[in-house]
Amino acid sequence: MTFETPSGVQVHALKDVSFTLKKGELLSVLGPSGCGKTTLLNIIAGFLNPTGGSISLAEEEITGPGVERGMVFQQGALFEWLTVSKNVDFGLRMKKVPKDERAALVEKWLDIVGLQGFGDTPTYQLSGGMQQRVALARCLINDPDLILMDEPLGALDALTREKMQSLVLDIWNETGKTIMIITHSVEEALLLGERLFVMAPRPGRLFKEYELPFAKQGIGADLREIKQLKEFGEVREEILTMIWNMEEEIMGKGA
Numbered sequence: 001m002t003f004e005t006p007s008g009v010q011v012h013a014l015k016d017v018s019f020t021l022k023k024g025e026l027l028s029v030l031g032p033s034g035c036g037k038t039t040l041l042n043i044i045a046g047f048l049n050p051t052g053g054s055i056s057l058a059e060e061e062i063t064g065p066g067v068e069r070g071m072v073f074q075q076g077a078l079f080e081w082l083t084v085s086k087n088v089d090f091g092l093r094m095k096k097v098p099k100d101e102r103a104a105l106v107e108k109w110l111d112i113v114g115l116q117g118f119g120d121t122p123t124y125q126l127s128g129g130m131q132q133r134v135a136l137a138r139c140l141i142n143d144p145d146l147i148l149m150d151e152p153l154g155a156l157d158a159l160t161r162e163k164m165q166s167l168v169l170d171i172w173n174e175t176g177k178t179i180m181i182i183t184h185s186v187e188e189a190l191l192l193g194e195r196l197f198v199m200a201p202r203p204g205r206l207f208k209e210y211e212l213p214f215a216k217q218g219i220g221a222d223l224r225e226i227k228q229l230k231e232f233g234e235v236r237e238e239i240l241t242m243i244w245n246m247e248e249e250i251m252g253k254g255a
Ligand SMILES: Nc1ncnc2c1ncn2[C@@H]1O[C@H](COP(=O)(O)OP(=O)(O)O)[C@@H](O)[C@H]1O
Pocket: 003, 004, 005, 011, 012, 013, 031, 032, 033, 034, 035, 036, 037, 038, 039, 040, 204
């Protein structure tokens, strides 16, 4: 994927990125700012057409957005002036699903994300963590096959974030959805990835891949205990060093 800036400079945002996402897999993607994470997700979502190569979902080439792919953005992508229910059932209203059916589904999903009783609350009155619960419910109610998340928990405080990480694991475990989550946090990538890609910049590429046990171990468990595990600490240090070196290279050594 290359972009051309308004001044005519070519930016090689992604190069030779090739992988297969398995059904039901939980994949996390980590990497320094500017390494092409959002670009990769936007291509999969169908918001961007790659300038080279191709991408397909269940043998069908992706050429644009589709209901089988749901997106959860970082904070700020809700209709803040609408109630929680009206945000959550937005996709169903677009599909003209009957009112009763919509109401039942809204209730079900508000329950799952821990927002029972908040249906009539205007979204702007909710805390950041609750708003991201709304964003999750809004995505999941459409029953997508693939859930794409671009730093969905990045703006939350540490405690709320940890609760939301548990929620993502629960939802993955209970729905069996395929989830691809982008994050800036090494710990989050380790906790929320059965498989983890570390990306490197200039050009954006897949740098290292890990298969990890922590997501499965974290289901229904205290995530703080998982973080205390010796193996967790070892991989965390390895990846932190890796990313540290990338940042050094970007900044220029000794600069
Ligand atoms: N529309 C665009 N036009 C020009 N350059 C872009 C555009 N979108 C992204 N880029 C560039 O592509 C690279 C990857 O960006 P992005 O995918 O947003 O990275 P990340 O999400 O990992 O921070 C960056 O160098 C960014 O400046």
